[in-house]
Structures are given as structure tokens and as C-alpha cells.
Amino acid sequence: MSQVRVLVGTRKGAFILTSDGKREKWDISGPHFAGWEMYHIKGSPADPNRLYASQSTGWHGQIIQRSNDGGRTWEPMGNKFVYEGVPGTHQWYDGTPHPWEFKRVWHLEPSLTDPDTVYAGVEDAALFISKDGGRNWDELAGLRGHGSGPRWQPGAGGMCLHTIILDPGNPNRIFVAISAAGAFRTDDAGKTWQPINRGLHSKYLPEPTAEVGHCVHHIAMHPSRPGVLYMQKHWDVMRTGDAGESWHEVSGNLPTDFGFAIDVHAHEPETIYVVPIKSDSEHFPLDGKLRVYRSRTGGNEWEELRRGLPERHCYVNVLRDAMATDSLDKCGVYFGTTGGQVYASADAGDSWAPIVHDLPTVLSVETQTLP
Amino acid sequence: MIRVELPAHLRTLARVDGEVRLDVAGLVTQRSLLDALESRYPMLRGTIRDQSTGQRRPYVRFFACEQDLSHDPPDAPLPEAVATGSDPFLIVGAIAGG
Numbered sequence: 519m520s521q522v523r524v525l526v527g528t529r530k531g532a533f534i535l536t537s538d539g540k541r542e543k544w545d546i547s548g549p550h551f552a553g554w555e556m557y558h559i560k561g562s563p564a565d566p567n568r569l570y571a572s573q574s575t576g577w578h579g580q581i582i583q584r585s586n587d588g589g590r591t592w593e594p595m596g597n598k599f600v601y602e603g604v605p606g607t608h609q610w611y612d613g614t615p616h617p618w619e620f621k622r623v624w625h626l627e628p629s630l631t632d633p634d635t636v637y638a639g640v641e642d643a644a645l646f647i648s649k650d651g652g653r654n655w656d657e658l659a660g661l662r663g664h665g666s667g668p669r670w671q672p673g674a675g676g677m678c679l680h681t682i683i684l685d686p687g688n689p690n691r692i693f694v695a696i697s698a699a700g701a702f703r704t705d706d707a708g709k710t711w712q713p714i715n716r717g718l719h720s721k722y723l724p725e726p727t728a729e730v731g732h733c734v735h736h737i738a739m740h741p742s743r744p745g746v747l748y749m750q751k752h753w754d755v756m757r758t759g760d761a762g763e764s765w766h767e768v769s770g771n772l773p774t775d776f777g778f779a780i781d782v783h784a785h786e787p788e789t790i791y792v793v794p795i796k797s798d799s800e801h802f803p804l805d806g807k808l809r810v811y812r813s814r815t816g817g818n819e820w821e822e823l824r825r826g827l828p829e830r831h832c833y834v835n836v837l838r839d840a841m842a843t844d845s846l847d848k849c850g851v852y853f854g855t856t857g858g859q860v861y862a863s864a865d866a867g868d869s870w871a872p873i874v875h876d877l878p879t880v881l882s883v884e885t886q887t888l889p
Numbered sequence: 890m891i892r893v894e895l896p897a898h899l900r901t902l903a904r905v906d907g908e909v910r911l912d913v914a915g916l917v918t919q920r921s922l923l924d925a926l927e928s929r930y931p932m933l934r935g936t937i938r939d940q941s942t943g944q945r946r947p948y949v950r951f952f953a954c955e956q957d958l959s960h961d962p963p964d965a966p967l968p969e970a971v972a973t974g975s976d977p978f979l980i981v982g983a984i985a986g987g
Contacts, residue, residue, distance in 0.1 A: 553898060577948040577982040578898055578936035594902065594932035598940045 527556035530878035595652035602659035627682035639679035658708035673697035714762025740787035768817020779841035826870035854880025
């Protein structure tokens with residue numbers, strides 16, 4: 519029978535939640551790396567026992583951990599992230615030039631075909647690649663060097679490259695997103711990049727339709743339609759049908775179009791999920807009611823999903839990398855909260871139940887569907 | 890034999906219990922001590938000092954013989970008591986954060 523493994527990164531360690539295909543009873547292991555910030559843990563599509571984890575603290579910096587046995591044992595790998603050449607400057611919060619400084623790895627994206635190749639999205643925003651299982655890291659410097667880098671500015675959480683999407687149909691095509699610079703695409707495996715932000719409108723920018731500067735919170739893709747991307751921006755839910763050449767808004771009837779997480783159903787490429795969040799400063803659910811919204815039409819028409827979710831007094835957030843889906847017959851949907859709950863739906867979002875209640879702040883949630 | 894006491898997180902990372910004991914060739918300085926430590930435990934590279942600049946990480950402190958040596962030059966000799974192993978060299982995570 520199939521199994522699901524849910525990889526949870528939290529502010530104080532990592533947890534691995536496993537269940538059979540019914541997804542009713544869960545085994546919980548952890549905390550792994552207790553006390554460390556675990557920004558992201560992700561498994562290799564080419565070898566599900568190969569996991570990569572980003573571990574960091576303000577005291578001791580960045581560690582990359584690797585497991586070859588599905589998370590039972592771990593080994594520290596290389597942690598030398600050095601920007602290529604003279605790093606230069608980006609904009610600081612006050613608009614003054616600020617030198618690029620490595621702070622941490624936000625997101626690890628293993629190759630779709632090679633367990634030893636993995637990409638790392640880092641703060642200050644840049645993309646690195648390792649081709650030897652995480653031992654050595656090289657910057658794909660064409661991203662920072664394509665010309666707009668000096669105009670990038672940090673969002674409230676820092677200037678992070680938080681989203682990496684590999685095109686399953688084209689090994690040379692990669693999408694990334696940066697807060698607060700926007701979305702970018704390469705068609706030559708990372709040598710050269712172009713901003714793909716046409717159609718985005720950000721009222722907090724002096725020029726709301728600028729080429730860069732947009733605070734993209736997250737992007738999701740269904741592997742069967744690699745040209746279709748869905749974006750949760752600081753405000754607005756957006757969609758592109760042409761690999762980012764142009765975007766249009768699909769916020770539709772959402773109660774608020776602010777949020778962080780967005781994901782796509784495993785078997786229905788037009789079914790997407792978001793968690794609307796009250797903003798600009800509150801960053802908790804509207805009216806204290808935690809809700810997921812689902813669109814079965816690729817956006818614009820949204821339905822509220824509430825069964826099993828808190829009806830009152832809920833003031834948590836769901837961060838950008840804290841939602842994932844599994845690929846069992848009835849698609850599972852998962853998300854973690856800043857209050858330490860991880861909710862699961864085994865029926866594509868119709869009903870929800872917490873797997874765990876009281877973890878540290880959840881930073882990321884990823885899944886693996888195992889045979 | 891030099892005695893080094895690591896903070897808890899780094900003991901876990903290096904998979905050691907208690908003090909670390911190191912042989913340090915030549916003059917015992919912060920740099921030579923940390924070079925020896927990182928050579929024995931490569932997973933500690935970058936966790937105490939920056940791998941590129943060699944500078945101490947901001948929230949890490951070096952204490953020995955009831956002195957704060959954090960701001961001493963990296964090539965200055967460490968106290969005799971550290972060099973002879975009668976006192977440990979303490980690598981401390983500064984009190985900060987939750």
C-alpha cells in the first residue's frame with residue numbers, strides 16, 4: 519500500500535510525519551536538529567530516500583544536511599555559499615545600496631532526474647547548485663548578474679530566493695521567485711535569466727508595473743502543464759499561461775487576495791489552493807477563522823473549505839513554503855501554521871484534521887508519495 | 890593537549906560528548922586552534938568563523954582563563970594555561986534570542 523511522508527521544517531527543528539494511504543494514523547518522528555531553524559526539507563524525485571535539509575541558526579550559520587535513508591540518519595554536507603565574483607550591491611530597505619551578504623538557505627530543490635543535483639535558493643537572493651550531493655555549491659550568477667540586481671530590495675522577511683520550479687518537460691528551463699524582486703526564468707539551465715513580471719501590479723511601488731520589485735510570495739506549477747503558473751503575490755493571486763510572459767489576476771471572489779501559500783492539486787491542473795490572510799500588518803486569518811480556498815477553474819471562482827478547520831480564535835499564519843499536496847488517488851493537501859499545527863486533508867480539501875497541534879512555528883511542509 | 894569546550898549545538902553537530910582534545914602544532918593561537926578543530930571536525934567549518942573571511946561569527950565568543958578573548962587578534966598567542974591544557978578554551982554561543 520502507498521505511503522505518504524510529510525517533511526516539516528519548523529523554527530526549532532524538523533519533523534517527519536508518515537502514514538499509509540488512508541492518511542488517518544500518523545507516525546511522528548522528531549525533532550531532528552532540535553533547536554535549529556529548519557527552513558526547508560525536500561526529497562529527491564529520483565530517489566525518495568535522498569532528502570536534503572536546510573539547517574541554520576543566528577549563532578552558527580548555515581548547515582546543509584543530507585539523508586540517504588528517508589530521514590532516519592543524516593550527514594552534514596558542504597555549507598560554503600560564496601557569491602561569484604564581486605558580489606555588488608542591492609537596495610536596502612531605505613533605498614541605499616547594500617552589499618550582498620549570504621544569510622541562509624530558504625529552499626532546496628532536488629533535480630527531477632539526478633539525486634546528486636540540488637538547487638538552493640538563498641538570502642540575500644541568489645541561486646546555487648550542487649552536483650555532488652550537497653558537498654560543493656556554485657552560484658548560478660547569471661541571475662544576479664542579468665542587470666536588475668542592484669534594484670532588488672528585501673521584503674519584510676529578508677531578500678530571499680524562496681521558490682524554485684524545475685520544468686519537467688524542459689531541463690533547461692527553471693523558474694525562481696524572489697521577495698521583493700519578482701519572478702525570473704532561465705531557458706538555458708541558469709546561464710541567463712529574464713524577469714517575468716509583465717502583468718503584475720504592485721501599488722507599493724513608485725512604478726506599480728515595474729519590471730522588478732514585486733513581492734512575489736510563492737509560485738506553483740502542475741507538472742503536466744509547465745507553461746501554466748499560479749502566483750500568490752503580496753496582494754493578488756495571479757496566473758500565467760505562457761511561462762510568465764504575461765500574468766493576469768485570478769483573485770476573483772476571494773475574501774482577501776493577500777496570502778503566502780499556493781499549491782496545485784496533484785491530478786487536476788486547474789484546481790488550486792490558497793489560504794487568504796488579513797493584511798497589511800495583521801497576517802492572520804480573517805475573523806479568526808482559518809480557511810483554505812479552492813478553485814477548480816484555475817482561479818477567479820473560489821470556494822471556501824472549512825470542515826475541520828478552526829471556526830474562531832485562530833490567529834496563526836501559513837507561510838509561503840508551508841503547503842503541499844500528495845499524489846495519491848484522492849489528492850492529499852497539507853499545510854502548517856505559525857501556531858505549530860499541521861493540517862491534512864485526504865479528500866482534496868473537502869475536510870481537514872490536524873496531524874499535530876503543538877509543533878514550533880512551521881516554516882515549510884513538503885510531501886513524498888511512496889510506493 | 891589543548892582542551893576545547895563547544896556549545897551544545899556544535900557538540901551535537903560534531904557528535905561529541907564533553908570536551909574536545911586537540912593536538913595543535915606550533916604556536917597556539919585562535920587561528921591554529923580553530924584550524925585543528927575544523928580539520929578534525931569538518932562539519933564545524935563555517936559555524937564558528939566565516940569560511941571565506943576567517944572572521945568570528947557575531948554571536949560566538951571565545952573565553953579562557955576567565956577572560957574574554959573574542960576581540961583578540963586571531964594570531965595572538967593564547968594564554969599559557971590553554972596551551973598547556975590546564976584550562977579549556979571555551980567557544981560560547983552568546984546569549985541572544987529565544
